[in-house]
Amino acid sequence: MELYLAFKIVWWLLLGVLLIALAVMVGMDMGVGTLLRFVGRTDLERRVVLNTIGPHWDGNQVWFVLGGGAIFAAFPLIYATAFSGLYIVMLVLLWTMIVRPLSFEYRSKLPSTRWRNLWDWALVVSGLVPMVIYGAAIGNMLRGVPFHFSWNLTSYYTGSFLGLLNPFAVMCGLLSLALSIYMGGVMLAGRTEDVLHRRATQAAKWAVMVALVLFTIGGAWVSVMDGYRLISGPAAGAAQSPLHQVVSLSAGAWWDNYRAVPVLWLVPALGYVGMLLGLSAIRAGRTTLAWWSGALAWVGVISTAGVSLFPFLMPSSTDPSQSLTIWNSISSLRTLIWMTGFAAVFVPTIVAYTSWSFYVMRGKVNAQQVEADTHAY
Amino acid sequence: MINNTVVELSRLQFAATALYHFLFVPLTLGLSVMLATMETVYFITGRKIYRDITQFWGKLFLINFALGVATGLTMEFEFGTNWSFYSGFVGDIFGAPLAIEGLMAFFLEATFIGLMTFGWQRLSRGTHLLVTFLVALGSNLSALWILVANGFMQDPQGAAFNPVTMRMELTSFGALIFSPDAQTKFVHTSIAGYVTAAIFVSGISAFYMLRGRHMELARRSFRMAALFGVLATAGVITLGDALGFVGGHAQPSKLAAMEGMWKTEPAPAPFNLAAWPVQSEQRNAWKLQIPYVLTPLLTHSLDAILPGVDTIEADAVKRIRSGIPAVQALRVLSAHPDDAAALAQFEHHKDDLGFGFLVQRYAAQQDVSNATEADIVRASKDTIPNVFAMFWSFRLMVACGLLMLAYFVVAVIFSLRGDIHRQRWFLKLAPWMIPIPFIACEMGWVTAEVGRQPWTVFGILPTWMSASSHSVAYMVFSLVGFVLLYSIFIVIEMFLMIKFIRKGPEPHVTGAQYPIDGPTLPRPGAPGRGLVDGLSVSASASSME
Numbered sequence: 043m044e045l046y047l048a049f050k051i052v053w054w055l056l057l058g059v060l061l062i063a064l065a066v067m068v069g070m071d072m073g074v075g076t077l078l079r080f081v082g083r084t085d086l087e088r089r090v091v092l093n094t095i096g097p098h099w100d101g102n103q104v105w106f107v108l109g110g111g112a113i114f115a116a117f118p119l120i121y122a123t124a125f126s127g128l129y130i131v132m133l134v135l136l137w138t139m140i141v142r143p144l145s146f147e148y149r150s151k152l153p154s155t156r157w158r159n160l161w162d163w164a165l166v167v168s169g170l171v172p173m174v175i176y177g178a179a180i181g182n183m184l185r186g187v188p189f190h191f192s193w194n195l196t197s198y199y200t201g202s203f204l205g206l207l208n209p210f211a212v213m214c215g216l217l218s219l220a221l222s223i224y225m226g227g228v229m230l231a232g233r234t235e236d237v238l239h240r241r242a243t244q245a246a247k248w249a250v251m252v253a254l255v256l257f258t259i260g261g262a263w264v265s266v267m268d269g270y271r272l273i274s275g276p277a278a279g280a281a282q283s284p285l286h287q288v289v290s291l292s293a294g295a296w297w298d299n300y301r302a303v304p305v306l307w308l309v310p311a312l313g314y315v316g317m318l319l320g321l322s323a324i325r326a327g328r329t330t331l332a333w334w335s336g337a338l339a340w341v342g343v344i345s346t347a348g349v350s351l352f353p354f355l356m357p358s359s360t361d362p363s364q365s366l367t368i369w370n371s372i373s374s375l376r377t378l379i380w381m382t383g384f385a386a387v388f389v390p391t392i393v394a395y396t397s398w399s400f401y402v403m404r405g406k407v408n409a410q411q412v413e414a415d416t417h418a419y
Numbered sequence: 420m421i422n423n424t425v426v427e428l429s430r431l432q433f434a435a436t437a438l439y440h441f442l443f444v445p446l447t448l449g450l451s452v453m454l455a456t457m458e459t460v461y462f463i464t465g466r467k468i469y470r471d472i473t474q475f476w477g478k479l480f481l482i483n484f485a486l487g488v489a490t491g492l493t494m495e496f497e498f499g500t501n502w503s504f505y506s507g508f509v510g511d512i513f514g515a516p517l518a519i520e521g522l523m524a525f526f527l528e529a530t531f532i533g534l535m536t537f538g539w540q541r542l543s544r545g546t547h548l549l550v551t552f553l554v555a556l557g558s559n560l561s562a563l564w565i566l567v568a569n570g571f572m573q574d575p576q577g578a579a580f581n582p583v584t585m586r587m588e589l590t591s592f593g594a595l596i597f598s599p600d601a602q603t604k605f606v607h608t609s610i611a612g613y614v615t616a617a618i619f620v621s622g623i624s625a626f627y628m629l630r631g632r633h634m635e636l637a638r639r640s641f642r643m644a645a646l647f648g649v650l651a652t653a654g655v656i657t658l659g660d661a662l663g664f665v666g667g668h669a670q671p672s673k674l675a676a677m678e679g680m681w682k683t684e685p686a687p688a689p690f691n692l693a694a695w696p697v698q699s700e701q702r703n704a705w706k707l708q709i710p711y712v713l714t715p716l717l718t719h720s721l722d723a724i725l726p727g728v729d730t731i732e733a734d735a736v737k738r739i740r741s742g743i744p745a746v747q748a749l750r751v752l753s754a755h756p757d758d759a760a761a762l763a764q765f766e767h768h769k770d771d772l773g774f775g776f777l778v779q780r781y782a783a784q785q786d787v788s789n790a791t792e793a794d795i796v797r798a799s800k801d802t803i804p805n806v807f808a809m810f811w812s813f814r815l816m817v818a819c820g821l822l823m824l825a826y827f828v829v830a831v832i833f834s835l836r837g838d839i840h841r842q843r844w845f846l847k848l849a850p851w852m853i854p855i856p857f858i859a860c861e862m863g864w865v866t867a868e869v870g871r872q873p874w875t876v877f878g879i880l881p882t883w884m885s886a887s888s889h890s891v892a893y894m895v896f897s898l899v900g901f902v903l904l905y906s907i908f909i910v911i912e913m914f915l916m917i918k919f920i921r922k923g924p925e926p927h928v929t930g931a932q933y934p935i936d937g938p939t940l941p942r943p944g945a946p947g948r949g950l951v952d953g954l955s956v957s958a959s960a961s962s963m964e
Contacts, residue, residue, distance in 0.1 A: 151919075
């Protein structure tokens with residue numbers, strides 16, 4: 043039982059690692075997509091922009107795919123309930139994400155301006171929309187989602203599509219978009235020259251300032267909004283379903299964990315440090331430092347939400363006592379142990395070869411290279 | 420309450436998205452291995468023609484790959500969006516291979532495909548070859564893990580129901596991954612991908628030879644594809660036979676439907692070469708039989724009894740009766756997890772829980788306590804998949820397989836004789852073969868997944884319970900959306916593919932550009948020629964294992 047509890051906590055942390063890696067790596071590419079038409083004003087400029095992430099977007103996107111797979115494996119009830127409950131949102135997310143691989147691969151295959159403009163706009167939309175949805179999804183977890191279960195754990199979603207676009211969730215979505223634009227801007231500033239470099243730097247500066255403001259408003263908002271509190275239920279380390287617990291709703295409950303363990307304030311502080319450091323780094327033109335600061339900001343922002351929610355993952359606003367927590371939505375011990383083994387071997391391997399791939403493709407991308415390389419996008 | 424229209428629409432959507440996805444996957448699987456083979460020849464011989472061959476097919480590979488990635492995104496999330504109950508019920512087992520697929524295979528494939536495309540100038544020849552091999556390894560590993568996951572749906576091994584968490588949980592990871600169905604189907608499916616790629620490459624090469632274009636590239640590519648294809652097709656057929664053998668034990672209902680066996684017949688049973696199955700009357704309106712052949716074909720013995728539809732339904736009735744108390748006990752346990760009487764009742768009947776769920780669909784208020792005799796009989800009839808669809812999709816797949824085998828045998832003969840470019844009738848035929856492996860793959864999917872019905876997890880969880888509780892309007896919206904979007908994509912993909920095939924390799928790739936290699940293509944048997952051919956053969960043979 044204690045072992046199970048330990049593995050539950052480990053997988054909650056790994057879920058965080060996954061969501062952060064997804065936000066950092068996919069978010070960066072999405073930011074580049076969002077900025078495509080702002081940073082690149084001519085066709086050649088846009089090709090330069092695309093080729094900075096050309097060799098990497100596909101590998102990075104796997105963090106998103108792995109996000110789906112790992113949540114399925116480790117938190118099957120979250121996978122089942124969240125993705126079906128947020129159906130229309132998921133469709134919009136998928137439909138916009140689906141366009142991306144084609145846009146990268148097909149855009150420069152034909153010379154027609156209309157053809158290329160079409161794919162460019164597809165890249166902008168497929169960069170912007172998924173990041174807003176990503177943030178809004180996390181925002182909706184803090185708000186609670188209108189779902190409940192029948193006796194055999196069939197889940198029913200009782201809300202509407204528009205209900206998911208409530209002001210708080212939209213604000214979280216914009217925060218996520220701002221951070222992704224920052225990361226994309228920093229990436230472009232580091233890998234391009236002259237006018238592209240200047241535009242990207244400019245975008246990154248503005249984006250991180252917006253993110254600072256939104257993160258602050260979000261924190262204040264969370265302090266007063268209704269939060270969920272686990273009153274009683276099976277022991278955290280026991281196998282359980284979400285049918286046997288009592289959960290209450292009260293304003294400000296999302297700050298409980300911070301009040302109880304004040305050292306946790308360091309988590310949102312990390313978010314601020316990342317953003318402020320990022321702002322000064324990009325101003326100083328130190329793009330590598332700015333990139334890592336942005337990654338740190340993501341760590342802070344996502345962990346802040348995670349700590350607030352703990353031990354909840356997806357509270358139910360319809361029937362709070364059927365809320366999904368770490369304890370009741372996680373996989374069995376055996377599955378967690380196997381998954382931990384695979385993650386322990388493969389995550390470091392992935393980090394190693396991804397780093398190598400960035401190392402091989404290092405250096406600035408410019409128009410001459412793009413025009414000379416028949417394999418370029 | 421579950422709405423049957425929603426379930427049917429969910430099935431339709433899954434079938435549509437999976438079948439679209441599966442148009443691109445086999446070619447990716449096979450072409451990645453062929454690219455690795457081609458590049459190996461380049462690495463060893465150092466002849467530039469092989470680099471150009473690799474790069475040309477690599478370009479077509481990427482056009483196809485983009486759509487495989489795009490449509491694959493949907494698959495990773497569709498269990499959650501549309502099969503919510505399924506996901507919660509078996510996610511503890513089924514999710515793991517999907518996650519491992521991401522960790523072990525997708526990252527490998529996607530990261531190195533970037534380097535494979537962009538790294539020609541930056542990597543040494545050896546390193547680039549390694550990168551290409553890693554792409555091929557990644558795509559084949561992804562096939563392994565997705566078929567481990569699918570193997571669990573076909574023949575659930577290594578799992579047991581836990582009444583506390585109200586779901587299936589993993590009991591043996593080894594049993595899950597070494598499930599005979601999963602392993603056999605992995606080899607069958609990945610080699611089917613090699614066949615697809617071989618037909619694709621040979622068909623396009625034939626098109627060039629017919630026009631007298633890019634002869635150097637076309638003849639070499641054709642020979643590789645022919646050798647690759649003949650081995651792979653033989654492999655697919657062998658493994659398909661093994662799959663029938665394995666599947667017969669795990670899923671007698673699938674087998675009965677595939678063969679149109681309405682009655683259990685004394686061994687050795689006759690084989691229906693062709694028939695017109697009528698499900699409502701449980702008979703074949705007409706049939707063309709070969710006596711005694713079916714039993715040895717499927718069981719590799721003469722005296723094994725193959726259960727027909729009648730036996731399978733009778734068996735189902737018994738299990739449904741036993742499943743009803745299992746569902747009743749579970750309902751008590753849901754509210755009172757410690758109820759000892761309910762627990763004892765559940766333990767006694769738990770193996771038939773799925774059959775209890777099967778009749779729940781027809782019982783009044785979907786409460787098994789209200790199930791009547793008529794409901795039980797109706798549910799037992801559900802255990803037989805659509806016989807007509809099964810019978811003919813299977814036969815279509817096999818016919819395509821045999822046709823391709825014949826094609827490759829002829830192709831190899833012409834190619835090794837060295838007069839393929841003079842066999843104009845064959846060169847004209849070859850491009851028309853390109854759709855055949857795609858039809859075979861799609862029919863294979865239909866045989867495997869329609870044959871699994873009425874279950875999502877065979878014998879454990881019925882399809883009707885597995886779907887998400889969406890409204891009909893949502894389902895219509897998403898189904899129409901997916902079909903529209905994917906159809907647009909496929910039109911664009913075909914357009915680009917055909918355009919780039921017509922365009923051919925980069926302009927500098929013509930025979931005249933390779934004076935060092937010798938201006939004429941050496942004939943088989945000529946000195947110095949055996950090395951290259953020998954290499955390409957052994958490389959394709961080793962990737963086959």
